[in-house]
Amino acid sequence: MPPRFSKERCNGCPKAKVAPCEAICPLNLLYRDRGEVFIYHEAFCYDCAACVKKCPQKAIYLALHPSVALVNAELFYDKGFKFKVLEEE
Numbered sequence: 001m002p003p004r005f006s007k008e009r010c011n012g013c014p015k016a017k018v019a020p021c022e023a024i025c026p027l028n029l030l031y032r033d034r035g036e037v038f039i040y041h042e043a044f045c046y047d048c049a050a051c052v053k054k055c056p057q058k059a060i061y062l063a064l065h066p067s068v069a070l071v072n073a074e075l076f077y078d079k080g081f082k083f084k085v086l087e088e089e
């Protein structure tokens with residue numbers, strides 16, 4: 001599941017030529033447009049959580065499928081990552 005962005009928290013890093021979240025993504029999936037962050041090709045995101053850790057505003061979290069979250073919850077908590085478990089469809 002791709003990361004989700006909090007519009008309330010993200011300030012668009014206006015002083016940064018390249019925002020921390022854009023710079024850190026190993027696949028260059030993140031980009032800003034008019035102060036908002038978006039993701040190209042969501043399917044390519046492999047939940048590495050680098051962008052989650054790097055955002056100074058704590059505006060990014062991972063949305064995990066329940067089956068993945070159950071396996072990884074401890075790992076994510078240990079590393080201080082924020083995530084939300086999606087509702088089962």
Ligand code: SF4
Pocket residue numbers: 005009010011012013019020021022032037054055056057058059060
């Ligand atoms: S690093 Fe965080 S605050 Fe800055 S543009 Fe990215 S999501 Fe927004």
Ligand code: SF4
Pocket residue numbers: 002003024025026027028029030039044045046047048049050051052
């Ligand atoms: S979780 Fe990793 S791969 Fe996915 S957008 Fe963030 S930095 Fe890129």
